[in-house]
Amino acid sequence: MIEFYSLGSSSRGNAFLIRTGTDHWLIDAGLSAAEITRELHGYNLTPDRLAGIWITHEHIDHVRGLGALLRRAPVPVFISPRCLAASGMRLPRELVIPIQAGEVVSAGAAEIRVRAKYHDAADPLFFTFVYAQRAVSIITDLGFACDNVLAAVAESDGLILEANHDPAMLIRGPYPLFLQRRVSGDHGHLSNYQAADLLIRAATPRLRHVLLAHISRTNNTDATALKTILDALSARPGASLPRLYTAPHCGGTTPIKL
Numbered sequence: 347m348i349e350f351y352s353l354g355s356s357s358r359g360n361a362f363l364i365r366t367g368t369d370h371w372l373i374d375a376g377l378s379a380a381e382i383t384r385e386l387h388g389y390n391l392t393p394d395r396l397a398g399i400w401i402t403h404e405h406i407d408h409v410r411g412l413g414a415l416l417r418r419a420p421v422p423v424f425i426s427p428r429c430l431a432a433s434g435m436r437l438p439r440e441l442v443i444p445i446q447a448g449e450v451v452s453a454g455a456a457e458i459r460v461r462a463k464y465h466d467a468a469d470p471l472f473f474t475f476v477y478a479q480r481a482v483s484i485i486t487d488l489g490f491a492c493d494n495v496l497a498a499v500a501e502s503d504g505l506i507l508e509a510n511h512d513p514a515m516l517i518r519g520p521y522p523l524f525l526q527r528r529v530s531g532d533h534g535h536l537s538n539y540q541a542a543d544l545l546i547r548a549a550t551p552r553l554r555h556v557l558l559a560h561i562s563r564t565n566n567t568d569a570t571a572l573k574t575i576l577d578a579l580s581a582r583p584g585a586s587l588p589r590l591y592t593a594p595h596c597g598g599t600t601p602i603k604l
Contacts, residue, residue: 352593379414403467404433432468510535542578
């Protein structure tokens with residue numbers, strides 16, 4: 347069985363959990379170590395029971411708690427060397443497992459496909475976890491859906507997908523123009539409409555569950571993201587719709603099982 351969860355997802359911090367059989371993998375550690383530990387307890391887990399931590403990129407909302415978490419438990423960290431260098435973090439060398447785009451990593455009983463995406467980071471990556479003939483992809487923090495992203499969605503049974511902002515709310519909101527351009531640019535974040543378009547273009551009937559994540563506190567709402575994407579998906583003739591959920595800014599989600 348493969349399961350996926352969010353421990354919390356917003357511009358303040360992001361952390362996700364994938365279970366492949368008996369192994370639990372943390373994807374990003376953007377919450378504090380105390381928050382991650384507390385959320386893990388909700389699933390009867392402790393940091394030392396993690397099989398590994400996978401880092402997508404070096405922005406603080408994805409690595410905030412990593413150093414402190416490793417001081418609590420010596421867990422392997424799968425991270426790009428360029429990402430690690432850009433982060434300025436000093437991680438225990440014996441815990442670092444270098445990864446790069448294009449690799450397929452065998453870890454535990456799972457296969458993890460490592461791919462590149464477009465974001466304003468040193469070496470932004472995303473991951474697809476494959477176990478027992480099921481695949482879950484974690485795709486957040488990207489400006490647009492490149493071919494790598496389309497391929498990952500097409501092969502996924504479950505998906506954690508960014509629906510960061512509503513364009514009209516972003517324009518009307520408090521962000522200065524330079525920040526609006528950064529968020530909506532090709533190295534920024536997916537809007538609700540871009541997330542919907544990605545699903546229309548790439549999702550297959552095997553995609554059963556989509557957890558919308560990294561929803562902006564300022565430029566979006568859960569209800570807006572859900573409505574925009576559901577409306578777009580429902581407009582397709584004979585469409586088979588995946589179940590949609592939203593990841594709260596704080597706190598974990600119920601496990602989604604495949």
